[in-house]
Amino acid sequence: MAANGLNIVRAELQAYSDRGLFRGFTEKAGRAGRYQWEFVWLMPRPLGLQYDPSTATLTLKDLLPHVGRGSPIPAEVEAFVASRSATGVPAHRRIDPARIDVVWSKSRGNLSLTIRVKRRDYKYAVNKTFNLLNELFVLLRRSYSPYLEDHFGISRE
């Protein structure tokens, strides 16, 4: 079961990489049976995705760093994700809570994003994760460009 999940996640990520979406795509075995991939995609700063077969979760640890007290970003991204789960949202945009849970967690001023996979729907989970990531960074580019300049290496110009 776990191997099946890993195969699907790995294949989906490899497909994105083969298509030219990622740069510097690498996989490495993590601790305690977890798997880790690293790649450059939307930002100059590399993204790290971790898969934990024991909990059926995909995690982007410290996805949004330095969003400590007073930053409006945590509330905004939580609201954004919540809005995508509402009934009435078109299927291609909607995050189906019957298939995945999307959870933010904060530690030491950094926001991590965890996707809990339900019903072993890993293909859907990977697809939604990456589409969600894209939308999140579109939101950040539009409304929080100084934050991206400071922490993601985006040009100030």
Add this chain to the structure above:
Amino acid sequence: MKRRHNNGRMPASHDADGAVSRRNFLHDALLGADATAAVLGTGGVATAEAQAERPIKVPDEFAAAAKTPLKKVDFPMTGAQVFAKVCKEEGLAALFTCPGNYEVIHAIAHEGIPTYSGRHEGAMAHAADGFIRITGEIAACSGTEGPGFTDMVSAIATANAARTPLLVLASNMAMHQEDSDAGIQLMYQQPVTEGMKKYGKRLVNPSRIHEYAGYAFRQLRTGVPRPVHLDFPAEIHRAKIASSADQTCYYDKAHYRTDTKPHPSPVAIGAAVELLRKAQRPIIVSSNGVFYDHAWDALTLLAEKAQIPVVESGAMKGQVSDASPLSANMAPDALPQADVVLLVGQHLMPTVGEFAFGPDTKYIRIDPAGEDIGRNIPIDVGIVSGEKAALEALVEAMPRGTHAAWIAEIAAATKQFEDELASIYKTGSSYTDAVHPAVIAKELGDFLYRGNIPKEQTTVASGGFGIARYTRRWLRGYRPGQIMNGAYQYGNIGPDVACAVGVGAAVQLGVGPQAAYKGHPVVCITGDAGFGYTAMEMETLAKYRLPVIVYNNNVWGTWTGNRGDKTIEHMHMFQENLRYDKVAEALGAYGEYVAKPGDFRPALERAYKVAVNERRPSVINCQGKKEFWVTRDFPPGPLGKVEPGCMSYYH
């Protein structure tokens, strides 16, 4: 009373030990006043009467130039005249220059090509770039050998980045002076433009002047455009050409080049149609190539037949009307949902992630340069073709489509964006001790598009840096070439006023898509940097009676990210409350200083009246404050951008 500056010597009011006595101070102060009076020659203060006796005047020669009949130029000709004749036959639409490279620029003027002379060669090259970007016609810039040429380098780089077909002309050291240090202004100029041109040549053989003119226009008028740079040593521009027999390859453009363009492969069109037909949420990205290939009608036909929304990128905007329900220029939230993207004329390709489209999006790309298709973003279908031919083929091949749900999604995203703009304006207008950029952006938009002026009428040179992050969101394009996207690709903030010379000239002359708006006032948006670099061109605008309203956001944008470090902070600051409007008045333009938000719209209306009634340019100097860029204290602070669409300027 001011003390006379002593250039380091001890003032007379000081004794030998440096102490100042009151008597000596007053004595010296009076001397200083007299010295100042001597410099001014007015007895102490320049009086209003003295100034009124010497009003700013446009010399009669400007009007005379337009009325002077042209003499037919024929063999025997100089080399410069041979070249100018080719320019005339090729329809060179304008020349922007400073004095220098005399034989060439005079010969071009004598052919009746509209010629504008400004204050700085670089500014004039930016003017030519701005002119081309909103007309699609070829314009030239010129500078004298050495410093006049190097003054143009930044502008050439800017035009190259924007993929503008700019013809760069410069005189160059005489061949007999090479490697000798004889005279002045000696340098090899062609290597300087390496990497920022499509083609370049230092002409060395007088018998090939006509031939190389043909080379230049072949490069300018085909493929993906970029600058072409020609140098004219004295032996070339002064060469005596007795007859056409003295020229190699002396035949006209019908024989030295072709106007035909690449046409798409039916197989590729079929593949594109298949992909678009199956798409649920297709979108067309229209960029530079649509404009230069005059493909906007074919673009609209395709969009309407197949019901595919269109979003813009590029150096000029308006190829799809923002009044159309198919315009996705103000729908950034919808862009990630597109499943198939048709890129047309996207000569500057973004890398993955720079456009907002999602990870599963498929791409079709139409471009005349086959060697560029597949670069940066992986494509699913590539079509090597002129943009117009490919779009016309798609119009023919595509079945009628309907994407009602997707178009509704675009409309919802547009509404969301407009609601966001309204919220930004509400916040910005709550600050009353200075003029917030949101106030300028929104009220300028109201004036241009929702007031008494037809919304298609006003061409805008969109410049600035921080201010542009606001104004771009409110600017709209309702017809091709309505917006010149100033900072496009190279991020050159300084040229704004200079670009306005070219944009103003293009509209004054009614060139290309500007024909229907001939003579109407033009608006230029700039900031402190833009004004600082090319403000002297207000004089150029004034003397040529180009009715351009320059709006300047009087606050420096780079201070925000560098404040707090006291060692470097000064490098990002100007003096405050500078009066750029007074600078404009001193150069023959009209000036307004606006320090309160409620005063902006009336100032704009007055400046517009001046433009219409007096044909004079204006500067509306809007006093902002640097703290507006500090989000924590004055939200919303600097705004971000999403590309493609109204906010785009990277690609």
